[in-house]
Structure formats: C-alpha cells, structure tokens
Amino acid sequence: MSYKIAVVGDQDTITGFALAGATYTHIHTAREETLAKLNEFFASGEIGLVLITHRVAEEFGFDFRQMLRTKGLLPLVLRIPDKTGYMPKVDELRKIIRRTVGAEIMVKKEGL
Template sequence: MYKIAVVGDYDSIFGFAALGLDTFPVTSRKEAEEKLETLAANEYGIIYITEAMAAECEKIIEKFQEQLFPAVIRIPGVSGNTGDGVEGVKKSVEQAVGSDILFGSET
C-alpha cells in the first residue's frame, strides 16, 4: 500500500500530521529535492508539496510527472495560494482527457 507525504515549511504542513499523513518539513531547495527523491524511492504514492517549495524544485517535479508514481501535488502554504496547484491539476486533467474541461477545448 502506498503512503502519503506532505513536504514544505513547518508552519504550512504541521496540521497534516493530525490527518495521519507523514509530514516532512524542509527549509531549502536542496533539502526538498533530496526529500522528494527519498520519498519516491520509499513507496510514497502521493506527495503534497507547498506551492512555494514546488516553485524551487520544478526540475525534479517535472521528472516525477513523467512517471506513474509518485503523484506530486502542489498545495497552498501559509503565505497563500499562488494558483500553481490548481493550474497543475488542470494541466494533468487536460493531458489525460485531451481538452480543457473547465473552459472548453482549444485544440
């Protein structure tokens, strides 16, 4: 069975532990990238990452998007919502179904 992790700054992720998710606070791009690699190698099927930290780790997240597992999903942090998380889900759905389900097909 796959596990679920949450990666980001401590203030943004500590509440997820109450939901039974494994939380991994990180403070730098390097630390986040190393943690993502470790989690992917240890049967984590879903990794939530704060939008701010994801912005610093785009290359490694793109690598995971080419794989079936883990699913890396951006979430807002305490600093607010940048819209990157919603845009990422929208792109994934568009790729899977072949059109933009929210605003119609432009292809």
C-alpha cells in the same frame, strides 16, 4: 493496496497534516536536502500520496517537473497552497489544456 502519505512544505503545513495522520513530513529549508527527500519519497514503494506546497514546487521548477515526468503512477502528487493561500498565477492544468487539447475544445463545444 494501502499506502502512506508524505508532506513537504513549511512548518505550518507539515504540522497540520501530521496532526491529521500523515506518516512522513519534511520542512523545506535547504534545496539539496529537500530534493534528496523528494527523491526518497518518490522512490519508496510505500508512499501513495505526496503533498507539496506550491511555493516549494515552484522553487524547484524544472527539477520538480522532471521528477513528475519520470515517476510512475505512484505516488500521486498534489500541489497545495500554504497558510497564505499562495498559488502560482499560471495553473498547471490550464497550461496543459492549452498545449495539448487547445484546438479540440472547439470541437467539443460544437458537439454539445
């Protein structure tokens, strides 16, 4: 199945990805508006990938994580740095590794 691409972030980010062919874009200014847009992107069956800047994702904090938890396989969601390269200090994946697999890393290391 083929799907379209949506991008949420600042002006530079959405201009760049629009030039690359992304179908839907939203510049984040007001919280409620962006939240509604995100819900729309997540619910639409035709979007396969949502790119969102770390800065915006972080601002939505709990609400955004909640949306990730309740979405299905699609759309895929990827957090990306903006022009300034901003990324949160704590990497989401590292957090998960620590929370879930943590102790098992040792097992794996022994195994290798």
